[in-house]
Structures are given as structure tokens and as C-alpha cells.
Amino acid sequence: xxxxxxxxxxxxxxxxxxxxxxxxxxxxxxxxxxxxxxxxxxxxxxxxxxxxxxxxxxxxxxxxxxxxxxxxxxxxxxxxxxxxxxxxxxxxxxxxxxxxxxxxxxxxxxxxxxxxxxxxxxxxxxxxxxxxxxxxxxxxxxxxxxxxxxxxxxxxxxxxxxxxxxxxxxxxxxxxxxxxxxxxxxxxxxxxxxxxxxxxxxxxxxxxxxxxxxxxxxxxxxxxxxxxxxxxxxxxxxxxxxxxxxxxxxxxxxxxxxxxxxxxxxxxxxxxxxxxxxxxxxxxxxxxxxxxxxxxxxxxxxxxxxxxxxxxxxxxxxxxxxxxxxxxxxxxxxxxxxxxxxxxxxxxxxxxxxxxxxxxxxxxxxxxxxxxxxxxxxxxxxxxxxxxxxxxxxxxxxxxxxxxxxxxxxxxxxxxxxxxxxxxxxxxxxxxxxxxxxxxxxxxxxxxxxxxxxxxxxxxxxxxxxxxxxxxxxxxxxxxxxxxxxxxxxxxxxxxxxxxxxxxxxxxxxxxxxxxxxxxxxxxxxxxxxxxxxxxxxxxxxxxxx
Amino acid sequence: xxxxxxxxxxxxxxxxxxxxxxxxxxxxxxxxxxxxxxxxxxxxxxxxxxxxxxxxxxxxxxxxxxxxxxxxxxxxxxxxxxxxxxxxxxxxxxxxxxxxxxxxxxxxxxxxxxxxxxxxxxxxxxxxxxxxxxxxxxxxxxxxxxxxxxxxxxxxxxxxxxxxxxxxxxxxxxxxxxxxxxxxxxxxxxxxxxxxxxxxxxxxxxxxxxxxxxxxxxxxxxxxxxxxxxxxxxxxxxxxxxxxxxxxxxxxxxxxxxxxxxxxxxxxxxxxxxxxxxxxxxxxxxxxxxxxxxxxxxxxxxxxxxxxxxxxxxxxxxxxxx
Numbered sequence: 129x130x131x132x133x134x135x136x137x138x139x140x141x142x143x144x145x146x147x148x149x150x151x152x153x154x155x156x157x158x159x160x161x162x163x164x165x166x167x168x169x170x171x172x173x174x175x176x177x178x179x180x181x182x183x184x185x186x187x188x189x190x191x192x193x194x195x196x197x198x199x200x201x202x203x204x205x206x207x208x209x210x211x212x213x214x215x216x217x218x219x220x221x222x223x224x225x226x227x228x229x230x231x232x233x234x235x236x237x238x239x240x241x242x243x244x245x246x247x248x249x250x251x252x253x254x255x256x257x258x259x260x261x262x263x264x265x266x267x268x269x270x271x272x273x274x275x276x277x278x279x280x281x282x283x284x285x286x287x288x289x290x291x292x293x294x295x296x297x298x299x300x301x302x303x304x305x306x307x308x309x310x311x312x313x314x315x316x317x318x319x320x321x322x323x324x325x326x327x328x329x330x331x332x333x334x335x336x337x338x339x340x341x342x343x344x345x346x347x348x349x350x351x352x353x354x355x356x357x358x359x360x361x362x363x364x365x366x367x368x369x370x371x372x373x374x375x376x377x378x379x380x381x382x383x384x385x386x387x388x389x390x391x392x393x394x395x396x397x398x399x400x401x402x403x404x405x406x407x408x409x410x411x412x413x414x415x416x417x418x419x420x421x422x423x424x425x426x427x428x429x430x431x432x433x434x435x436x437x438x439x440x441x442x443x444x445x446x447x448x449x450x451x452x453x454x455x456x457x458x459x460x461x462x463x464x465x466x467x468x469x470x471x472x473x474x475x476x477x478x479x480x481x482x483x484x485x486x487x488x489x490x491x492x493x494x495x496x497x498x499x500x501x502x503x504x505x506x507x508x509x510x511x512x513x514x515x516x517x518x519x520x521x522x523x524x525x526x527x528x529x530x531x532x533x534x535x536x537x538x539x540x541x542x543x544x545x546x547x548x549x550x551x552x553x554x555x556x557x558x559x560x561x562x563x564x565x566x567x568x569x570x571x572x573x574x575x576x577x578x579x580x581x582x583x584x585x586x587x588x589x590x591x592x593x594x595x596x597x598x599x600x601x602x603x604x605x606x607x608x609x610x611x612x613x614x615x616x617x618x619x620x621x622x623x624x625x626x627x628x629x630x631x632x633x634x635x636x637x638x639x640x641x642x643x644x645x646x647x648x649x650x651x652x653x654x655x656x657x658x659x660x661x662x663x664x665x666x667x668x669x670x671x672x673x674x
Numbered sequence: 675x676x677x678x679x680x681x682x683x684x685x686x687x688x689x690x691x692x693x694x695x696x697x698x699x700x701x702x703x704x705x706x707x708x709x710x711x712x713x714x715x716x717x718x719x720x721x722x723x724x725x726x727x728x729x730x731x732x733x734x735x736x737x738x739x740x741x742x743x744x745x746x747x748x749x750x751x752x753x754x755x756x757x758x759x760x761x762x763x764x765x766x767x768x769x770x771x772x773x774x775x776x777x778x779x780x781x782x783x784x785x786x787x788x789x790x791x792x793x794x795x796x797x798x799x800x801x802x803x804x805x806x807x808x809x810x811x812x813x814x815x816x817x818x819x820x821x822x823x824x825x826x827x828x829x830x831x832x833x834x835x836x837x838x839x840x841x842x843x844x845x846x847x848x849x850x851x852x853x854x855x856x857x858x859x860x861x862x863x864x865x866x867x868x869x870x871x872x873x874x875x876x877x878x879x880x881x882x883x884x885x886x887x888x889x890x891x892x893x894x895x896x897x898x899x900x901x902x903x904x905x906x907x908x909x910x911x912x913x914x915x916x917x918x919x920x921x922x923x924x925x926x927x928x929x930x931x932x933x934x935x936x937x938x939x940x941x942x943x944x945x946x947x948x949x950x951x952x953x954x955x956x957x958x959x960x961x962x963x964x965x966x967x968x969x970x971x972x973x974x975x976x977x978x979x980x981x982x983x984x985x986x987x988x989x990x991x992x993x994x995x996x
Contacts, residue, residue, distance in 0.1 A: 153711070153805070153806065154711065154713050154714070156805070156827075157805060157806070203822075204822050227799070227803065228764075230764055285796070288756055288792050288795070288796065291792075317822075317823050390827060391826045394713055394826075394827070394828065397829065398713060398831075401705070401706065401709060456951065456952070456954070458955060458956075459992065462955065462992070465955035467953075467954050467955070469954065470954065479720060479835050480834045481832070482719055482720075482816055482817050482832045483816050483817055483818045487818045512962075515962065515965070518969075519965045519966070519968075522969045524972055526936075528936075528940040528943065529965070529969065531943075532943055532964070532965040532968060533965065535943075535961055535965075536958075536961055536962055539954075539957065539958045539961060540958060540962075542954075543955065
């Protein structure tokens with residue numbers, strides 16, 4: 129039954145090649161790269177994939193019972209699947225992909241085109257059985273439509289049942305390695321939440337010799353190039369519906385998608401195809417200056433779609449531009465706190481971002497560091513961050529506290545941020561590094577690797593692990609080392625530079641008493657602790673597990 | 675009158691031109707509705723700004739007469755676990771519907787942020803495998819509840835809150851069509867209580883109209899049953915002057931009317947936030963204290979004493995500390 133679906137699939141891909149440029153497809157499919165040269169992925173990664181194929185497929189016949197397994201990981205839109213397809217096409221390798229079957233008794237009255245898996249014949253077949261059948265038979269038998277080319281099995285969607293029972297998945301992989309006849313490629317998407325990583329603990333990777341290639345987010349230069357290519361190609365095929373995007377638009381698309389090529393192409397499509405009418409309007413009003421035209425277009429982008437706006441809003445809060453004149457006067461003793469009104473209303477800025485207040489706070493927190501003009505402003509801002517966090521920590525069914533918390537944080541920041549003297553900040557904003565779910569995952573790993581009865585995770589992380597790291601007991605397993613390295617971050621060099629930065633710009637032009645402890649901006653999240661080792665001094669970052 | 679359809683449904687816009695607010699976004703989608711080949715989209719924004727309406731408009735314009743068979747709409751009240759995504763959505767994606775070129779079947783997932791992560795994961799591959807025939811339109815309140823792989827496959831479109839003027843214009847329009855007798859302060863109260871949520875504004879308008887026959891401020895606040903913002907505004911302004919006696923008198927009135935402490939405090943926040951006359955420093959301090967008191971109230975201490983303490987705190991920010 130797998131064969132039937134494969135046949136259909138193959139047909140589909142063939143026809144898609146024919147009508148690649150047809151109107152009906154989105155840009156992602158229409159302008160997918162067809163050759164290695166066009167891939168926006170770093171050359172080294174492509175070579176890595178290629179050489180893995182060369183080792184395991186071309187140079188023929190791995191040992192029996194040692195079917196190779198490759199794991200591709202990386203963030204979304206970093207070109208994992210695309211690279212694999214292009215390389216496979218290049219080497220004339222046929223890809224068979226497992227698709228999740230429809231598990232219900234299907235309704236035949238709804239004349240559907242075709243169904244995979246033929247579950248009408250095997251209504252009671254479970255997903256796991258289907259999965260096992262597919263990977264074994266797929267590796268053994270050629271497709272009817274296939275002319276003896278090499279093949280690999282691709283797994284992008286792992287049956288969710290395995291997430292609950294990883295042992296079963298491991299068992300399946302073991303069996304596959306023993307009996308499979310062709311390489312298995314698994315593609316995993318690396319997101320903050322991905323539970324699928326738990327399916328590949330280090331010991332399984334070692335046991336089954338799973339080769340891992342991890343993709344990075346696509347570099348901005350490559351992203352630029354890819355986008356430019358697509359714009360050129362699109363302007364050829366799309367005709368009059370297409371409007372050439374402004375350079376500033378391209379720039380902000382690249383900035384906002386953070387190395388996610390797929391997202392970039394989607395945004396670009398939205399921008400290029402959606403503006404036809406607007407530009408036509410502009411043409412009618414031609415007498416207006418062209419400068420205004422371009423300005424209108426760019427501000428439109430910012431106000432309108434996509435994650436572009438999120439970064440603008442961060443800027444709006446952090447730069448907190450103000451009017452020239454003070455309107456509301458305060459009594460004499462509070463003159464110190466008089467400020468001209470801000471140009472933006474923080475609550476409105478936040479509402480337009482459409483993200484949860486938790487994420488927005490983390491974003492602010494991560495990026496505010498560059499804006500502290502003095503230690504005093506840093507400590508004031510930290511106070512409001514912690515207040516916001518404190519308010520937010522209370523459970524509130526109505527959600528009023530959420531908006532209160534973000535409001536307090538944003539207003540506190542806008543009020544207390546001072547511009548550093550003679551220094552303007554032109555950096556790009558970064559995504560938050562702290563992620564509660566990631567730390568939760570890490571906590572799980574810690575418990576998994578260091579099973580000590582009667583110790584809390586907190587104690588493990590704050591006491592036992594740091595000392596384990598310093599003592600370096602010889603009998604630690606590789607897995608335990610991995611967790612240790614992740615958990616007890618030795619940030620000696622990093623810590624030093626951070627402190628230097630602060631002392632340079634703050635301590636000298638501020639008369640206030642400065643204690644280093646106050647400069648710990650990420651108050652409440654990370655507690656820095658100095659532990660003196662025998663020979664070296666380690667800065668150990670402790671992560672808050674609650 | 676009693677058997678009437680809800681006005682929210684009766685006056686739901688059917689054309690792009692009738693949609694209020696977010697003009698640019700809507701104009702952009704309108705272009706797509708003529709060209710076809712809409713990418714997968716995520717619409718996100720606060721409630722009552724027209725996300726679902728926009729999607730339905732788009733689908734209706736794109737698909738015309740085949741709207742019924744080529745659209746699958748699922749919202750949070752439908753079962754949307756992994757199985758539904760696997761089966762119902764996939765099966766719909768596989769059905770063949772003859773459509774003109776550039777048109778696709780549309781699957782609308784309303785309130786997508788309430789979908790479980792597993793279900794969203796399962797959606798990921800379906801989205802790609804059927805991209806030739808089916809497009810997805812998701813609506814949600816905050817985009818970060820949608821997992822990254824899905825966001826990456828869609829163009830995210832943000833909807834902003836509607837301005838008070840936009841809500842007001844629509845309400846007046848409906849009042850005229852329905853022959854509602856109204857007073858200025860009634861409309862003002864409707865706009866204030868809706869806070870940019872069109873659905874709520876129209877709903878309250880209908881309730882007031884059906885319940886009292888005349889829309890004025892008093893009746894609207896009876897329907898919505900919120901502490902009157904004018905009293906709260908006065909109270910805040912007295913606090914800003916440091917006049918605790920006057921402020922306390924108003925607090926006592928509100929408390930004796932039987933409003934819950936939580937309602938009073940959350941309305942204080944709302945009023946303070948939008949007040950134009952408060953200096954920034956006072957606003958910040960006020961919101962800070964209101965936040966802390968709100969926490970206390972939520973933890974169970976909703977007594978008049980706590981509210982009075984809040985007033986004292988507010989008055990103190992302006993006082994000269996000796």
C-alpha cells in the first residue's frame with residue numbers, strides 16, 4: 129500500500145515540476161531552489177550532507193544490520209528539507225516520505241481523490257504498525273514507478289504516540305538499523321518547545337550512531353542574495369500584478385525574519401503581491417513628491433503585517449521619544465520627575481504587537497541592557513521589571529493583571545531610561561535568550577541524568593552541579609557531561625567583558641555608589657554567583673527553576 | 675423584537691469596504707481577493723476587531739458560489755485535537771473541488787491559539803503537502819501561541835484595536851438603521867465600555883435597546899454594570915491633588931453601591947491609563963500602586979480598607995515627604 133501512495137506522490141512531484149511557475153502556487157513552491165548553487169544554505173552544510181550520502185549510499189553497501197541514520201536539525205526555515213531534496217535530486221536519490229495516515233474509518237461518500245495508507249483495507253491497523261510497515265517495506269522494495277535509483281526514507285513527522293512512549297520509538301529505530309536496507313533521514317525542527325528532541329537522548333544517538341547535522345539560521349548576506357534572486361525571478365513571471373519592493377522593505381524583511389528564509393519569502397510575497405492597487409492609486413496622484421511615496425510605503429509595512437512590527441515597537445518603548453515641551457507641571461519638590469510627554473502611548477504600542485505580554489517583557493528585558501545610560505537608570509528599570517514580574521506572577525482569571533504588569537514595565541522603562549551620554553545605539557534587537565520552556569526542559573534533563581533521591585532540582589542545579597563541575601569526577605557519563613555543560617555555563621570571558629562595559633560607560637560618570645550586585649539587570653531571572661575553584665575562578669550562571 | 679437575530683451577526687460586514695479599521699491590511703487582502711493565490715495567513719489581534727469577518731469576506735470573494743463546499747471552518751468550540759487535524763482537515767484537503775485557477779480551498783481555523791501544540795505540530799506537514807490545493811487562514815489573539823514552524827509557513831498579519839471614533843461611527847450607523855433612541859452620553863458610555871471591541875459595543879447596544887428602550891449613559895452602565903468611570907475619574911483626579919477626603923467619599927459611594935473591589939480597581943487602572951491630564955510620573959506611580967493593590971485584592975483582601983490604603987498611597991506620591 130505504501131507503493132500506491134508513493135506512486136501518487138511521485139506523479140504529484142513530476143507534475144509540480146511541469147507547472148512550477150503556474151499561478152496557483154505560493155512563492156515558496158514556485159521559487160524553491162532547483163540546484164545546489166541556488167541554495168541559501170552555507171556551502172559547508174551542503175557538503176556535509178553530500179558527503180554523508182557519499183559515505184553511506186554511493187560508495188555502496190553499508191554493513192548488514194547497520195542501516196545508517198541521519199538527523200537534520202535546525203530552526204524553522206533554515207533549509208533542512210530543501211537542502212535534502214536538492215542534494216538528493218542531484219545524486220539521483222529517490223526520497224520516500226512517511227505521511228501520517230488518516231486514522232478514522234474514512235467516509236467514502238465524500239469522493240476523495242486518493243487516500244494514503246489504504247486504511248479501508250486495514251481499518252484496525254494502528255499508526256505505529258503503519259509506521260513500522262512503511263519504513264521496513266519502503267526500504268526493501270522498489271516503487272513500481274521507480275527505475276532502480278537509490279532511495280532513502282524521510283521522516284519529518286514523527287507519530288505523536290512516540291512522544292509519549294519514546295522507548296517504542298527507540299526500539300523501532302534499533303530494529304530499523306538491524307533490518308533496514310536504505311538510509312533513514314529524520315528532520316527535526318528546532319524550536320523552543322519541540323518535544324521531539326527528547327526522542328533523541330545522547331545515549332541513543334551514540335548507540336545507533338546517528339549522525340547529526342545541525343543547520344544554523346540563514347546568514348543575512350545569503351538571505352539577501354536569495355531574496356534578490358527571487359525578486360528578479362518573480363518580476364519576470366508575475367507580470368503586472370507584481371510590484372517591485374523598495375530596498376527598505378527588503379531590508380526590514382531580512383531584519384525581521386531572523387534567518388528564517390521561508391518566513392522571508394512569505395512576507396515578501398505578501399508585500400509584493402498585495403500592494404498592486406495601492407501603488408496604482410499613487411500613480412494617479414502623481415504630482416505628489418516621490419519621496420513621500422516611498423515613505424508612505426515603508427511606514428505602511430511597519431504598521432501592517434508581520435513580525436516587522438514587533439521590532440519597531442521595541443524601539444518605540446526603548447527609545448521613548450518625547451515631545452519638546454513639558455505640558456504637565458509638577459509641584460516644586462517633584463520637579464526632578466518632570467518630563468515632556470512621550471510620543472507613543474505604551475499600551476497602544478503593545479496592543480499592536482499582538483504578542484503575549486510575557487514574550488514582550490522578555491524581549492524588552494533582553495534588549496534594554498543596551499539602553500541603560502547609567503547604573504541608576506539600570507537599577508530603576510530593573511526594579512520595574514521585577515515589579516512587573518511580581519504582579520504578573522499572581523494568578524488572575526480576568527487577565528487584567530497581565531495588562532497591568534506590562535503597563536507598569538513599559539511605563540517604568542520609558543520613564544527611567546536615560547540616554548547614555550554621547551552614545552547612540554544602532555544595534556539590531558535580539559530575540560530573548562531566556563525561555564521558560566527551555567529551562568523546564570533542561571530541568572527535566574538534569575533530573576534524568578543525575579538521579580539522586582531526595583534532592584530537589586533546585587538543589588541539584590544550585591549546589592551539586594556546580595561543584596561536580598569543578599571537581600570533575602572521572603566516572604561521569606557523556607550524557608551527564610553534556611547536561612553539565614549546558615547547565616553550568618562557564619562564562620568567564622563573557623562575564624568579564626560585560627563588567628568592563630559597565631564600568632566604562634557608567635561607573636566613571638556617575639557619582640553614586642556603585643555595587644556590582646546592582647548591575648545584575650536580569651533581576652529575578654538569573655542570579656550570578658561566584659564560586660572560587662582551586663586554580664581558576666568560575667562564573668557560574670544559575671538558572672531559576674520554578 | 676425579542677426574536678431578532680443578534681445585531682452582531684446582522685451587521686457583520688460582507689464586503690471589504692464595510693470592514694471598519696485596519697484599512698491598509700484590509701486593502702492588501704482585498705488585492706489578494708481579486709488576484710487569487712493567497713498565501714497561508716495568520717491574522718492576529720485583540721477580540722472584536724474583525725479578524726474572522728475579514729477571513730470570511732476573503733473566502734467569499736475568492737470562492738463565490740463554491741464557498742460552501744470549498745471552505746472548512748473550525749473554531750475553538752469544535753473538537754480540534756490531533757485526531758481532527760489528522761483526519762478531518764486532511765480529508766478536507768484531499769477532497770476535490772473544481773475551482774478556477776489561482777483559487778484554493780480554504781481552511782479557517784478560528785481562535786487558533788487555543789489549539790494544542792500537538793495539533794499544531796500535526797498541522798505543519800499537512801499545510802505543506804496540500805499547498806497546491808488548500809490554503810489556511812488562522813485567527814488568533816497573540817501570535818506567540820502559534821508554534822514557530824506554523825508561523826514560518828504563514829504571512830502574519832496584525833490587526834490593531836479599533837479607535838473610539840470608528841466604533842462610534844458604526845454604532846451611530848446601526849442606531850439609525852434600527853431606529854434606536856439614543857442620547858450622546860449613552861453612545862459615549864458604549865464606546866468606553868467596549869474599549870475598541872466592536873462586538874462588545876454592538877452587543878451592549880442591542881441589550882440596552884432591548885432592555886430599556888432608550889440608550890443613555892445610565893442605562894448602558896446598568897447593562898454593563900461597571901462602576902461609573904466618571905466617579906472614578908474624579909476620584910483619581912482628587913488623588914492627584916492629594917485630597918484624600920474627596921477621593922475617599924467617592925470610593926465609599928462606589929463600595930456601598932456593591933461593586934466588587936476587583937471591579938473598582940481594574941476600572942481605576944483603565945481610567946488612569948487613558949487619562950490625559952496626569953503627568954507621566956504620577957501616572958507611573960499610580961499604575962504601580964493600583965497593580966499592587968489589584969494583586970492584594972485577587973489574593974482575597976477585597977475590603978474597603980485595602981481600597982482606602984490605595985487612595986492613601988496615591989495621595990502620598992504628590993505629598994511633600996518630610
